[in-house]
Amino acid sequence: MKNKITQNLGFFLLFFSIITTLFFLGAIIYFISVNGLKVINWEFLTQVPRKGMTEGGIAPAIVGTFYLTFGAILFSLPLGLACAIYLCEYSPKSYVVNIIRMSINNLAGVPSVVFGLFGLTVFVKFFGFGVSILSGSLTLGIMVLPQIISASQEALLAVPQSYREASLALGATHWQTTKKMVVPAALPGILTGVILSIGRVAGETAPILFTAATYYTRGYPDSVFSEVMALPYHIYALMTEGTHPEKQTEIAYGCSLVLLILVLLVSTLAIVLRQRQRGEL
Amino acid sequence: MNNEVKIKAKNVNFYYGNKQVLENIDLEFYQNRVSALIGPSGCGKSTFIRLFNRMNDLISNTRMEGKIYLDNIDINGKNVDVVKIRRLVGMVFQKPNPFPKTIYENVSYGLEVNGIKDKKSIEEKVIESLDRAALWREVKDRLHDSALGLSGGQQQRLCIARCLAVEPEVILFDEPCASLDPISTRSIEELILELKKYYTIVIVTHNMQQAARISDFTAFLYLGELIEFGPTEKLFTVPKEKTTEEYLTGKFG
């Protein structure tokens, strides 16, 4: 009897954990949505900010986030895919694999603000790119590199060995097999990983604090060397700078909702895609 | 009828790590003949035929001793390009493994990787190969559908067509009918008999009736050793070795 009570109590605790977790998820989405919807309209999404950030829209921040994300993926996807191809298709010696795997794991654990410091020193100062889209994209790209590599690796490993054997047996070279057979077969999985990374990059703030982001630009960036506004940084700036806290909080709600929708759409898409792929295999 | 040697294995030993799975095998396969390899599961049949297109190169931590000759050339020789060997020695695997592409692309793949660019000649070759593999009539209206939608037997014939397209001189079959129903098996057997006019064929099979039906020569492998090799008729009716007889009469395996 006592056992039964302990069990019920224990199970209740577990139930409580999951419910609390879901409660927070619900609360975040609820509060941001309800308050954000009040300010979001066509003008908000398409206009530049006016009157010291208290009116107008957030279009430059949306555009900036788009550029930064695009740049980061452009940099990290080829590099990450190449790394994954090397690890999965060229079967290097095990100590090489270990070194690379350790580097990837540790890079994945580096705090995001430290990437910001690295980007500041190397891209902004050393290479002289300044605070710019270029510096920010490269910094973000390095940050998501481990994620891109793991996703690509997973996708490549899921390609059945029999495809490789069949291709090689037809007299395809190793490279032809990789390019024409393995990578195309792994592409859906790689894409899913990339989509997840997009969500991560779009929402990151700390790496772009010192490398790309600025509080206010009059218009849109005109080159990769321009500073940009970005959605996540804009939220931060609205909450910590300026002189009209109330007005700014409203706009920050709008910004958060836009960012949240963006990120959630992207990750839901990835989750759905992945479940489809798993179902197929 | 004189038998011209196409492939020759000389003193072949093979190891996975420290485990020896082939011992001192000497064997010849003849041009335009079907040679069957029989033997109980795990005796090294697959390992053995995968030596002829150097498929075992893909498995790390393996070692081969001895020589394999194709047209009297040592295929493991220093200046030999493994890719060219694989173009001359085609392989059909135990489980049908069409690429996740369309039927057409499955066959054209081998042509493209072999550097053929002309669309017209690729198309002709695709049709010819599908025809030779006795598949053309069944798929001619769905060439651009996914190959994964075909039945098992059709998939295996597609794999054969894919293999024929690159014009190999030798075709290795590793239990091509193992996962197929009797009707599909029948059609593949007929196909092999037809193909022997043009190619040298080596087939691994578990099924002794199959070996008897289609092969000219049979080799019996047991525990990594070649026990007996000879014309199929002789080996099945008057085996020289006791082990062969026991295996054929179903005493083990």
Place this chain on the structure above:
Amino acid sequence: MKFTIRAGVVKENIYKWVFAVSAFASLLFLVGITITLFIEGLPIFKEVGFFDLLFGKLWYPTYDPADFGIFPLIMGTVWVTVGALVVCVILGVGSALYINELAGKKQRAILKPMIEILAAIPSIVYGFFGMVIVAPFIQNLLGLPTGLCAFTGSLILGIMALPTVCSIAEDALSFVPKSFREASLALGANRWQTMVRVVIPAAGSGISTAIILGMSRAVGETMTVLMVTGGAAVIPHSFFDPVRPMTSTIAAEMGEAVMGGAHYHALFAIGLILFLITFIFNVIAETISRKYRLKLGLSG
């Protein structure tokens, strides 16, 4: 002759080398980060002294003369991380257990994506939510002078690190062979006893890995703590004091620090310490998980 090497081989070797070099990019960046932090961080160690920097109790980087004692910042990180750990271990491991042991197939199919969505929410949104909703709520509820304090920070940070802990722990739990559970149940233990005495110990190292990685995540998190913990660079005495963890110090002050000045170097020194801490956490987690994989007979 028909077998000899093709001309294309050289080209393919070039591809191979391109891939090999790309594969080392992660190592390059990791080393680059280390070097950068050392070069930019070490000057302040020389100037202030190793001991005074690490254990100095005053952080007044902009005063004249300035004080560069990062002990209050370290303590800020410690308090917030410990708090977050309590939240994310209880809720994260609890949720993982629920998903793996109690939830049916249908529930699991919904709950797992939910956890992933929680992981996808950007830290700035957590920070914003903590600042405008949670902090005022806690301030009113507990009658505090400000809701922006270590407690709120811990709570939000814990929720943020929860998905990391939950999904890794869940993986570990799902690796526990069914036969373990069946054996225990067959001996007459009930499900709860089986879970506590058999399943959790069997997944123990996986769960520890999860906790360490969650902790690493909490230590390194920046924007949330920057917005929610109140930002006072003093040694906290209770969970309801405002604190200024290391990450938020860097984020908040880098903008005003003069490039190449003592303050600038001090911020890099903080970055270096953070980097080393998370590095150690990761090495520990990796070691545990490798042993664990060996034990289960899974490959590297």
